[in-house]
Structure formats: structure tokens, C-alpha cells
Amino acid sequence: MPIYTPMHTRIVEIQSYLQHNDHSLAVRRILDASLDIADMTLLKEAIAVSQAYRQYKDTTVPTSFFQSANALLHKISNATDMFTDQTTSLVTAREISKTYSSGNFSLRPISIQINTGDVLGIVGENGNGKTTLLRCMAGQLALDSGELHFAQLEKPDYYDIKHHLAFIPQRIPRWYGLLKDNLHFSAAISGVTGEENSVMVDFMLERLDLTPYAHLTWTQISSGYRTRFEIARILLQKPKLLILDEPLANLDINAQQSILTDLRFMAKSVHNPMGILLSSQQLHEVEKIADTVLLIKKGSCLFRTGEGEKTADAFVVELETTANRALLLKALDDKGELQFNGGFYTITSKELPAQDILSKLVNGSIPITYFRDITHSTKRFI
Numbered sequence: 001m002p003i004y005t006p007m008h009t010r011i012v013e014i015q016s017y018l019q020h021n022d023h024s025l026a027v028r029r030i031l032d033a034s035l036d037i038a039d040m041t042l043l044k045e046a047i048a049v050s051q052a053y054r055q056y057k058d059t060t061v062p063t064s065f066f067q068s069a070n071a072l073l074h075k076i077s078n079a080t081d082m083f084t085d086q087t088t089s090l091v092t093a094r095e096i097s098k099t100y101s102s103g104n105f106s107l108r109p110i111s112i113q114i115n116t117g118d119v120l121g122i123v124g125e126n127g128n129g130k131t132t133l134l135r136c137m138a139g140q141l142a143l144d145s146g147e148l149h150f151a152q153l154e155k156p157d158y159y160d161i162k163h164h165l166a167f168i169p170q171r172i173p174r175w176y177g178l179l180k181d182n183l184h185f186s187a188a189i190s191g192v193t194g195e196e197n198s199v200m201v202d203f204m205l206e207r208l209d210l211t212p213y214a215h216l217t218w219t220q221i222s223s224g225y226r227t228r229f230e231i232a233r234i235l236l237q238k239p240k241l242l243i244l245d246e247p248l249a250n251l252d253i254n255a256q257q258s259i260l261t262d263l264r265f266m267a268k269s270v271h272n273p274m275g276i277l278l279s280s281q282q283l284h285e286v287e288k289i290a291d292t293v294l295l296i297k298k299g300s301c302l303f304r305t306g307e308g309e310k311t312a313d314a315f316v317v318e319l320e321t322t323a324n325r326a327l328l329l330k331a332l333d334d335k336g337e338l339q340f341n342g343g344f345y346t347i348t349s350k351e352l353p354a355q356d357i358l359s360k361l362v363n364g365s366i367p368i369t370y371f372r373d374i375t376h377s378t379k380r381f382i
């Protein structure tokens, strides 16, 4: 199955972002497109467009920005379109399980398949085994049973696996010196040298919004930017499988969504198509971008979107409102059951799909500050 969006479709999307003033997204997608074309001159132009855009972030974006962005898009559209690759198997975990020698936690047998281009999200509440599963997948914990198979490595040794797979832990290891120098070093040890090293580091600084922090040290940047740095550093090493443990933990709400969207684009890039496995407690955000989501509860996979998905036996929505229970039941003609958790209501109805619930609430003049259809979400099982 092809995983790439053809370049002409991407160009049209980026032009539309520019027209509708979604400048930041347009710039990030221009950077990605130029990297995928693999032309150093176009890549440098894209970096220049991104650097120029940063100066206008809080002011009106001048016409010259649109002219240079559109001129670059035109050049990219004339470059060779190499989007013919197919998805390939990366890693298969068969019935892997783990019990720690101390304590009483067990990860029950779980099977996972990750292909290039796949984004697989592991969600669940604290202490349910997300990190344990990721560490098993990364080969950091000895398995009690089951096996891991790296499809692209015939007889994988430690070196092969380390070069194939990157793990970004919850706590980013401390580094010393300047942020930018660390990126140059990381690229160099992966064999990226000379001009390419310099351009790729500038690219990552722009792509992860790190340029203003390039000459700062560990103690001078926030934990959110340390996460961005670590993603940039790892991406320079072009891993095939990227495993991230709670990458959203230190990011603000806007950054969470943009990093997730970026990770999805990066997984499906031509430059370095990857499989991405990430854990998070932010169900909604992860569900928006992941191809498959696994809900882990007490060490077992309780629910998996896509294959084997349980058919919903009722429609379920979340609602935040100032209206009381009696008003809600009246608006719903008693066709739903309500559960209040102190912050919002969960409405379960066997008869009314989400849009019918919404229209009944609107017709009943119920004030709505938040409404979400969770009928097919892992949220139902938490």
C-alpha cells in the first residue's frame, strides 16, 4: 500500500495553507517537501523562507514572503517526483510479555506490527504499562516470553538495532555545550559531514522551531524545547523506527498538536520514512494522528483501533455545559443516560447518534462549551 501523498497534491495543500494564512503549517510543509525532493539548493531556499517567516510571526506577513514561498513551491513542483515507494514491515512483536523481578506488575502478552509510515499510539493512565511496553519494543528489557522480529535486519546485533531504532525517553538525558553543536555532532557520527551536515542542522533547527535556541545550553532552555532538541537530534540519525515515551508531557497544548502532526508527516516522508511508536495520556490528540491506537490497562491491551475493533453497542459523547441533569434529560427526550464526573457529562444513547444528540441539545437551548463524539474512541474504555 503506498504511504506517500504525491507531490502535486502536497503543493496544492501548501498553497491553500498560504492562502488561508496558516503560515506556520505552510512553512513546515515547505521544509518537508524540499527535504523529500533531495535537492540541496531547494533545501537551502526552504530554510531561508522559514528563517524569513520567523521575523514576521507577530506582525503582518509581507507580500515578499508569499512571493518567495510560491516561487519555491513552483521549483519543487518541477523537481522529480519520487513518490513510488511502498510500505514495508519494520518490526513485529509476537505475544511479548514482561514481569518485573520486584513488585507485582505484569505486561500481559501483546502483539504489535509496525510498518514504515505507521504511527502507532499507546495510550493509558499512569502506571498501566506504557513505558514497559515501549522499553520491551526497544529491546531495553529482557522479555519473559514472545519475540521481537526486525524485518529489515537478517541477524540483528546490538549495533544494527541501535542504528535502526531510536528511543526518546520521558526524561531527556542531559547534554553539555551548545544546542547547535550537539546537533552537528549527532549528524556527524551518523556519517553526515561537510556542507550536508551544516544544511541538515539548519534544517532541523528550523523544522523544530529551535533556531532561536541554537546557541543556548541545557540549563538555558525549557523542558519542552529539550524534547524538541532530542527529536531533532534523533532525526538527524535517520532511524527506521522511532519510539517516543510521553513526548507530549513537557509541551504546551499548541505545541502538542503541532509536534504530533509533524511526527505523522515525518513518518510518511520520502527522505526517511519511519515507523513511529509513541505513548501518551492525551487520547484525543493521539487518536487524531495515529493510524492505530492501543489502550493499555493494567498491563493488558484492552482495546485496539482498526483491526478487531469492538463494534460500539451505543453512541457515546462527552459534554461540558452549565445546564443541569434535568434540563439535559428533557432536551434529549429521555433517550440518553447521563454520567457526571464533576467536569463534564458522558451521554450514552442506544438510539441517538452524536449529531442527533447535538441537534437535540441545540434545539433545547442547552449551553455547550465542549462536545465530543467518543463512540469510537479509546476514551470509552477509561
Ligand SMILES: Nc1ncnc2c1ncn2[C@@H]1O[C@H](COP(=O)(O)OP(=O)(O)OP(=O)(O)O)[C@@H](O)[C@H]1O
Binding pocket: 100, 101, 102, 103, 105, 124, 125, 126, 127, 128, 129, 130, 131, 132, 133
Ligand atoms: N524496574 C521496575 N521494577 C519493578 N516495577 C516496575 C519497574 N518499572 C516500572 N514498574 C512498575 O510497572 C508498572 C507500570 O509502569 P510503567 O512505567 O510501564 O507505566 P506507564 O503506563 O508508562 O506509567 P506512566 O504514565 O506513569 O509513565 C508500575 O506499577 C511501575 O511501578
